[in-house]
Amino acid sequence: MSIQTEQAASQSAELFARAQRVLPGGVSRNTVLRKPHPAYAARGEGCRITDLDGTTRIDFSNNMASLIHGHAYPPIVRAVTEQLERGTAYMMATESEVAFAEHLCSRSPGFEKIRFVNSGTEAIMVGIKAARAFTGRPRIAKIEGAYHGGYDYAEVSQTPKPENWGSAERPNTVPLVHGTPDSSLDNVVILPFNDVERALALLDEHREEIAGVVLDPMPHRVGLNPVEPGFMRAIRDWTTANGSLLVLDEVITFRSEYGGLQSHYGIQADLTAMGKMIGGGFPVGAVAGRADVMDVMDPNGGRYLFPHSGTFSANPISMVAGHVAMLDFDETAVARINALSERARTGITEAARATGARACVTGAGSILRVHMKETPPRNFREAYLSPEEGARLSALLDHLFEAGFIMINTCTAMMSTPMTEVEIDALVAAFGDGFEKIARMP
Ligand SMILES: Cc1ncc(COP(=O)(O)O)c(C=O)c1O
Known part of the structure; x- marks a missing residue:
């Protein structure tokens, strides 16, 4: 044929x-x-998806890190089915929202209060607006290349290129979308990742104006390296000393530890944005943090500065699905999939070495990313792909897809609880074969 x-x-x-x-x-x-x-897609079950043409693949994308228990997890299916029969959304509050809020707040000492929204984008938007409302300041700072969803300010310098990213001391504010107003760009300060000296110098220049620093503790697009403890400490201390807020984006990294990746650093953010897996497979976002900051959204409080609503916020389907998902993602489950990921990181690193592929692995917790570079990139500029690296990456991703593995298109894998050593070892073997192929590329 x-x-x-x-x-x-x-x-x-x-x-x-x-x-x-x-x-x-x-x-x-x-x-x-x-x-x-x-x-x-025709259907998914556990960590596998079958497409309309009948091919079944192991799913290492898990809908961009949102399906911590894989597809059609029976306890979530049961909880949602029960809720569906009682209605999907009401203009009334529900017990499911209170119970889920109590659970999430119990996972981290910094989560005094929480508000639910419908996506990670919205969670970051609400976090930024709450920081502005609380401080009365206009600007935010963010890391060059970091992805925080589609809010105008959050997407500045999401995909800068060598021809427009400017100097490393003073990265340019580069729009993502044509037509972005200059006023959005002017209200963002771009910081280089894990570079304490340069980041603090840039923050100091705007000391009086920064409402908050938005920081993903392991930014995927920046190279998927955990933030260095010294950088995290420096940003935490700078924000505290200067009346600004630390807004952590844990939309993905909340999966890394029971209380989010911040617990690994022993710091507390003022506000934390979450999303993806906390919806149990349904659309969700949440902002949690200091009660005095969160209370800018309280219409009955003394500092009501940020009116906030949303038609589907805290809808009971996302609430019951998310609650079941998080109850079952306990310390044991977190540790188990983190160990599986470590096995994958070690295996893929070894396969790259054995085949002579110019490739390396970054990541931590239950995530890994494979780069077409000999040494792990430390920031967005180092992670940036040359055309030759891009061609090898694309050949590797095609090989993996043909071999039955769904990856995120940066060659990133997100583990889920239905996975076992069997799926991990199969992925490592497929990488080995893929590395052999691309090692022969010109
Ligand atoms: C770190 C991070 N923040 C925010 C978002 C935005 O989330 P959503 O796609 O739910 O709007 C994403 C989505 O990939 C993300 O990875």
Whole structure:
């Protein structure tokens, strides 16, 4: 059968042809695109997804880190089914929201109060607005290359390029979207990751104006390295000393420890944004933190400065699903999938060495990222792919997909609790074969 006939016979190919007529690019999120067409999911169970053409793959993307228990986890299916029969959203508060808030607040001493929203983007937006309202200041600082979702200020310098990123001492504020107003750019200060001296010098220049520093403790796009303890300490101390807030983005990294990655550093953020896995597979976001800061959203409090609402915020489906997911993601479960990831990081590193592939592994907790570089990149600029590295990465990702593994397109893997050594060892073996292939590339 020729490739063209194979494609015509593919249900995914047919659907993509229809999709391109009604959806820009054929999709609702660019991350699902693949060449020549995306694979369309038919069903998922545990850590496996079967596509419309009947191919089953092991899912190391877990819907971009949001499915901590994999697909169709029976306790979540039961809880949500029960809730569905009682209604999906009311303009009334629910016990499910209170119970889930109590549980999340019990996981970290810094979580005195919490508000639920519908996505990580919204959680970061609410965190930034709460920081501005509390301090009365306009600006935020963020790390060059860090991804915090789609809020104008949070997406500044998300994907800068060598031709526009400016000097390392003073990174430029680069818009992501054409037409972003200068006022958004002017209200953001871009900091180099893990560079205490330069970061503090830039913060000092705007000492009086910074409402908060937004920091992901292991930013995926910056290279997936945990923040160095000295950098975390320096930012925590600077914000405290200067009347500014530390807003941690734990939308992904909350999975790394029972109380989030911040507990590993022994620091408490003023505000923490969460999302993804805390929804048990349903849309969610949350901001948790100091009661006095969170109370800027309390209409009956003495400092009501930030009116906040949302039609689907704390909807009972996301609340019951998230609560079950988090109760079952206890210390034992966290430690178990962290150990599985360590096994994968060690195995893939060894495979890269044995095959002579110019590749290395970063990450911690239950996440890993493979770079087409001999030494681990330490910041966004070092993680930036040359065209040659990009070609090798894309060949490796194609190989993994063909071999039955779904990865995030930066070659990142997120573990889930249904996984065992079997899936990890299969992934390591597939990397070994993939490294052999790309080692032969010119
Ligand atoms: C660190 C981080 N923050 C925020 C977001 C935005 O979350 P959402 O896609 O739910 O809006 C993401 C999404 O990938 C993320 O990785």
